[in-house]
Amino acid sequence: MNRNTKNKQNARKIYRSQNARIKAITETTMIVGIDIGSEKHDARAFNYRGIEITEEPLEFSNNEEGFETLLAWMEDLKSRNGLDAVIPGMEPTGHYWFNIGAFLQSHGMRPVLVNPYHVKQSKELDDNNPLKTDRKDPKVIAGLVKDGRYQIPYIPEGVYAEVRSLSVLRYQAQEALTRVKNRLARWFSIYFPEFRDVYTQPDPVSGIMVLKKAPFPEDIVKLGADGIIKIWREAKLRGAGEKKARQLVDAAVHSIGRKTAHEAARIEMKELLEDYDKYSNRVDELMSLLEQKTQEIPYIDKLLEITGIGERTAYGFVAEVGDIRRFEDPRQLQKLAGYAIVEDSSGKHKGESHISYRGRKRLRYVLYEAAVSVVGKNKEFKELYNYYRNRKINPLKKMQAMIAIACKLIRVFYKILTSGVDYSGTKMLEDIRRTSEDVNTVAA
Numbered sequence: 001m002n003r004n005t006k007n008k009q010n011a012r013k014i015y016r017s018q019n020a021r022i023k024a025i026t027e028t029t030m031i032v033g034i035d036i037g038s039e040k041h042d043a044r045a046f047n048y049r050g051i052e053i054t055e056e057p058l059e060f061s062n063n064e065e066g067f068e069t070l071l072a073w074m075e076d077l078k079s080r081n082g083l084d085a086v087i088p089g090m091e092p093t094g095h096y097w098f099n100i101g102a103f104l105q106s107h108g109m110r111p112v113l114v115n116p117y118h119v120k121q122s123k124e125l126d127d128n129n130p131l132k133t134d135r136k137d138p139k140v141i142a143g144l145v146k147d148g149r150y151q152i153p154y155i156p157e158g159v160y161a162e163v164r165s166l167s168v169l170r171y172q173a174q175e176a177l178t179r180v181k182n183r184l185a186r187w188f189s190i191y192f193p194e195f196r197d198v199y200t201q202p203d204p205v206s207g208i209m210v211l212k213k214a215p216f217p218e219d220i221v222k223l224g225a226d227g228i229i230k231i232w233r234e235a236k237l238r239g240a241g242e243k244k245a246r247q248l249v250d251a252a253v254h255s256i257g258r259k260t261a262h263e264a265a266r267i268e269m270k271e272l273l274e275d276y277d278k279y280s281n282r283v284d285e286l287m288s289l290l291e292q293k294t295q296e297i298p299y300i301d302k303l304l305e306i307t308g309i310g311e312r313t314a315y316g317f318v319a320e321v322g323d324i325r326r327f328e329d330p331r332q333l334q335k336l337a338g339y340a341i342v343e344d345s346s347g348k349h350k351g352e353s354h355i356s357y358r359g360r361k362r363l364r365y366v367l368y369e370a371a372v373s374v375v376g377k378n379k380e381f382k383e384l385y386n387y388y389r390n391r392k393i394n395p396l397k398k399m400q401a402m403i404a405i406a407c408k409l410i411r412v413f414y415k416i417l418t419s420g421v422d423y424s425g426t427k428m429l430e431d432i433r434r435t436s437e438d439v440n441t442v443a444a
Contacts, residue, residue, distance in 0.1 A: 021148035033142030167319030217255035308374035380425030
């Protein structure tokens, strides 16, 4: 099958998908466009042809009373117009849609989301005016829903909701920890640049212990190698001995670090070390909670049996994907991650294909990091990577091959988590269709 044929088939699939969304809206369906705000929301209702069935927009508060008002308003409109179903549509405005979306879902409705960019580009269709108003936006949103230009959001429940929330907290704590490390590196560059000659990282365990009692080079000189060793022995630290202590003292003796503003710098170092301990402990605590929660997810332990796949990858994947059983095909996961391949072509112009980048950024990051890890540690994936790079027909560049590995991981993860099979590197490599020339090239 050639490339053009595949592209036409993919286009037909997309077309059928939008057809399915349009067919979900029947003559007895009421479409409610909701403009989301931080404190107030506005709603307008339309029939399947886009004819408005409300006289005035409904303004309701972002609280229980407001949600109940919206529910009663929709029930009244359904009854008066002989309708039996409601499709509420809204923009994913920050986090403000979470509560109203969960409320509507709990009352038997399936809220849908429209792309904010589509809303922005569609504002001028009716009045040739880009003006944004609380009355106009609900109509634009409803129009997009009517035409099938919407997505059904996934609102995780149960253990999947817990895992996602814990994963977000871990990312936030990790980002805060990274900021502290960067500030530590800056402090060393100013007051003790030779510290990086002794330690390659700004946060070594043995180095942090010393800095808590002797942050400046002159403090370390006064402490001496014996004092440093005493600190480590009292903490029962292994792997740091007399040689490392003497290196640290020697670096302090010859330090060219700044000699002024030490009082302020001492306060800064104290605060940095306190923040470092706080966020390090938080990351560890959240990882422990994630481990406990993910044990409830079927077959998660089988992912960790794959050489090169660690806890952060497994937990991060589940947190972003949620219940994987809701997907019918791993290609849906590829699209969710923004790894769907799109072509840049028009008329006679044939541009290079590239990934869409439309999807969950963290999922894309998790999969790419996992791809780098398995290529370095897993012999089957390393062989697959070399095959992609060196095959006779359509060899891939380094980044392209790594993305191909990430997409392969999606298919492997999907198979394991949906059917509970064990990972088999041999079976994975059997799926590769090689020519005799490819075999000779990879072997060479």
